[in-house]
Amino acid sequence: MARQIDGKKKERIQDAAVVEIAHWGYYQTTVARIAKRAGVADGTIYLYFKNKEEILYSVFERAMGRFINEGRASLEKSTGAKEKLRNIVELHLTLVGEDRDQAIITQVELRHSLHFMDQLSRAQVGEYLEIIGKAVVQGQESGEFRADLDPVFAAKAIFGVLDEMATDWVLSRRNTRLESKTSAVFDFIWAGLRVC
Amino acid sequence: MARQIDGKKKERIQDAAVVEIAHWGYYQTTVARIAKRAGVADGTIYLYFKNKEEILYSVFERAMGRFINEGRASLEKSTGAKEKLRNIVELHLTLVGEDRDQAIITQVELRHSLHFMDQLSRAQVGEYLEIIGKAVVQGQESGEFRADLDPVFAAKAIFGVLDEMATDWVLSRRNTRLESKTSAVFDFIWAGLRVC
DNA sequence: AATTAATGAATGATCCTTCAAGCAGTTGGT
DNA sequence: ACCAACTGCTTGAAGGATCATTCATTAATT
Known part of the structure; x- marks a missing residue:
């Protein structure tokens, strides 16, 4: 699926980050885990955030x-x-x-x-x-x-x-x-x- | 030099850690840097602290x-x-x-x-x-x-x-x-x- | 010689970030 | 209608860098 169907992929990533960081702490939270929870690929994160x-x-x-x-x-x-x-x-x-x-x-x-x-x-x-x-x-x-x-x-x-x-x-x-x-x-x- | 000459090696490491962590933050502070400031080898840290x-x-x-x-x-x-x-x-x-x-x-x-x-x-x-x-x-x-x-x-x-x-x-x-x-x-x- | 402290290079694990390849729609030509 | 060529979002495996930790070796003391 291309062309963001929902336009809220960024928000999904943010929401996932909140849950993961709250649970693991910032430094124990891996980008991979945020991606997994958000239901996107690791690389996708970097389309929406610099780092x-x-x-x-x-x-x-x-x-x-x-x-x-x-x-x-x-x-x-x-x-x-x-x-x-x-x-x-x-x-x-x-x-x-x-x-x-x-x-x-x-x-x-x-x-x-x-x-x-x-x-x-x-x-x-x-x-x-x-x-x-x-x-x-x-x-x-x-x-x-x-x-x-x-x-x-x-x-x-x-x-x-x-x-x-x-x-x-x-x-x-x-x-x-x-x-x-x-x-x-x-x-x-x-x-x-x-x-x- | 063996047999702690001063008995305050542990304190030296703690003091060094305070300075380094205050400056760099815990996760940006490397054990190597603490060791260097304390004037001991990296491995020495682990004689005094579990991790x-x-x-x-x-x-x-x-x-x-x-x-x-x-x-x-x-x-x-x-x-x-x-x-x-x-x-x-x-x-x-x-x-x-x-x-x-x-x-x-x-x-x-x-x-x-x-x-x-x-x-x-x-x-x-x-x-x-x-x-x-x-x-x-x-x-x-x-x-x-x-x-x-x-x-x-x-x-x-x-x-x-x-x-x-x-x-x-x-x-x-x-x-x-x-x-x-x-x-x-x-x-x-x-x-x-x-x-x- | 025995004992114990200290060393620091090597190991191994983790994980951020990149990027070549894939894929879903879109366009425009036939 | 069909089919390329195109666009640009998405993917995820691989690169590469960083570091905590280990341990064989060395050095000092008894």
Whole structure:
């Protein structure tokens, strides 16, 4: 069969890569195994990706793009800063909790080299941190949040809590739903931000 | 030269491994390169370590052991829960901030596979989380901290903030001292814990 | 001489990547 | 309708490079 019948061969490869990398880790995952799961020949991979590293990049970008887009969209709905922050918490936990394999990629696999972290995740995480930071600033301006807090620092702290919960969930084999932690997480963060 | 002249050949190999792995990442680091930096032959490595993976394990254990020991010692000095928590924050940031190469190993390199995280870091991190959790419980019993907080959750949240600060510091090339964040971090955590 | 540490070249396995050959549709000439 | 010639996606075996690990040999110490 020639002339891509479905046009989603690239996506099939990405999906296969997510499953394989989540299970074996990036370096133990062979291109051959990704190809086999995707139902294509080894060489076909290289029609869609420059090399093995590119597969990982693209998988991350696909996930992070969705993350940021849905994040922005969700934020525009809410007006108050407190409400915005709660939405961020809920969205973060919900998105991560939706797909464990994908979560393993972002929470574990992508952190395995300074190179990756630097080039990719930090750039995009930076964008994400800015979104959080803006919500904090808004809350400070409206008087909802205490003003004596560096918003950049606060964004990092909030992200740290969310990220730790996500990693903890990924690593625990338990079948809890990650978003069930929303209230507890928000409560903790809110306590750190509110005017007392 | 036979019969170890110095008895610290193993440590030399570990030190070399820290530098190489921090620079190249675990999978790009070759045993040959570690050997060269340590000033020993390739084969010598295998007199001290079962295989390449064991080197990484041992490097982590060496660091984490120190971490937990100094943590416990430092905790015994302070009596109040608030003071204890501040000590934990300061110690965590100080120890991580002391050696950037070692920090790269623990903050970045060790997180690159579920296997690693599961087998090692989580076991030891779990021990560390317990130390934090105990301080929280003490604070709740004494009335210093709010009681409506699951101590296990609180410990994870606190660890999340500390860990994010550490990772952020590792990845930023800036020459700030990590422990200078102590007050800001503690302030944020304290706000989340205190009775309001 | 015996013992044990250390060496480093050779082994063997793994696996990314390439590329010549194949094949399914498409085009256009008869 | 039929048949070449064509296009370009797909294939998968083979190349080639990299490295972890082994082990026969050497060297130092007792």
